[in-house]
Amino acid sequence: MFDLIFRSMTQRKMRTGLTIFGIALGIFAVVVMGGMSEHMNLVVDKSLKLLANNIQVEPDGTFGGIGTLDDSKIRQVKRVPGVSDAYGVLVTSLDPESAGGGFTGGDMVFGVLPERQMKDALLTSGRYLMPGDGYKAVVGSSIARKYNLKVGDELEMKSKRLQRTSSITNTRNVSVVGILEYTGSMFDSSVQIPLDRAQKFYKMENIVSFIYAEYTPGSDPSEIARRIDLSVDKVKSKSPEQLRKEIEGNLMIFGLITISAAVLAAIIGGLSVMNTMLMSVSERTKEFGLLKALGAERKNILFMTMGEAAIMGVVGGISGIVAGGIVTHLLNKSFEAQGSALFAITPRLVVIGLLFAISLGVICGTYPAYRATKMSPMEALRYE
């Protein structure tokens, strides 16, 4: 039967080609958009894992951005019952002239207490920061690649401050003492330097961006977060759970927007399959009538028409996935120079793309196929 399907498809090469192209384009959109969304998911997921299980305290009223907190708040947080320890982190942009920051883009400087350094991200070479380190830095894998850094190399930091009408840019070299392995998280684009040096260099003495509060084992982190909010002025605390939920919520919206655009494109591809199949079926009225007169059963005719639609779906789907894979790979390669990737083509995404293409083909082929089986052999054959 497949030979008949292929013959029907190759007989109308142009139309078959256009239909397959339509599906491929739709699936291409699904793969590219989905790949973007998947990449975000992966980064956030890994970042959250590395962020350990601390309560994050940020200034009240900052929405997603990075605010400032006075050092004194750390002491206040520490006094809250259930909090075993608290420390500040200062987050700034490595290059203030380039936009970015946050979880997904931009290279960031983390001013951290050496003794409070996160050690979940392992080193590929060198060492972590130590108490007493001066302008020393542990850099993420993307930073190391982007600036071609080895242990012992120097990295230039910039700070920019607006003063009246002019801006003053300071630069300063730090020497790299350690390079982190690739984690797929925001730490890949991070430069960690001792907190005191960061505060000094950025002229932000006694200021931190976030406070991380450790809680005593066995206590409820969301309860403690609430307590911190009540006892410390003008801060907003988030338990690891809340943080995860909030970020996942933001991601979901982003995912929804990208995915629905992609699905729309794919549905248009599906409609083109339907259109092609309807045309093909009405053109082949006689053929189906004849096959019925020759004793073809409904299932034979369904198989021929649905098969054609499904094959167009599969071929279109695979082409779309391959094209999407190539394009995202190339884009990632070109972004890699800047140390960051944008797309992640996960196996899950490939499977979804393929299933979507096939079901589009089959669903949109169903009605035309049904029409084909309804052909009366009499009607089909009587008149030329």
Add this chain to the structure above:
Amino acid sequence: MNNNGNIGENGNIESVPILRIRNLKKTYMQGKIPVPALDGVSFDVNKGELLSIVGPSGSGKSTLLSMIGLLDRPTDGSVFIDDVEITKSKENEAPRIRREKIGFVFQHFNLLSTLTAMENVDIAMRFTGTSKNRRKERALELLTMVGLGDRVKHKPSELSGGQQQRVAIARALANSPAIILADEPTGAVDTKTREVIVDLLKGLSEKGQTIIVVTHDMDVARQTDRIIMMRDGAIASDTGVTGNEEKGF
């Protein structure tokens, strides 16, 4: 009873009727007005008979053919093929009956233009579960029999009208059907080709193949064993037959 397929003489009273039609009626609805197309038709056809059905347009001959071929259902009455009442079959049994009992030949040949002569014959056997090799063998055998052994790889567009119709006849024979139904088989070919087709049908009939031909062409009809003349949905005359009426009722 005599079940020898090679008798062929029309009117042989001892032959087994391969097709029995009893009081067949078909009424079409034109809006709300019933239009009778067949009004109580009964006759028998014996194995190996070459029978023509003639009559003016609208006399019901094509309707009759589609009832026998199970392409359409009668309003009333029965059709028996090999003593099986096919008009009582279920809708999902119809394809099997068409495959096994009926071979169609059409005025416009209705070959699939993308397939070769061989494949056009082959396709009739695809739905029967015959193995690929067996189908090929059979298709070649039939095409050789209709004189197209050297044309098996040709597409319909590369064949003359007569050749195309011979491919169609080979296709109709593919599943060894009880009856071949030919709807104006010479309607689209010239007179010379017409004789080739009629001779072919006659030859098949002599070998025991039952064939019913619907035609306008009295020159064709005269060459058949028996002529049924239809008028206004009923049989006006039935030549060369004795005793069908008595036997049937």
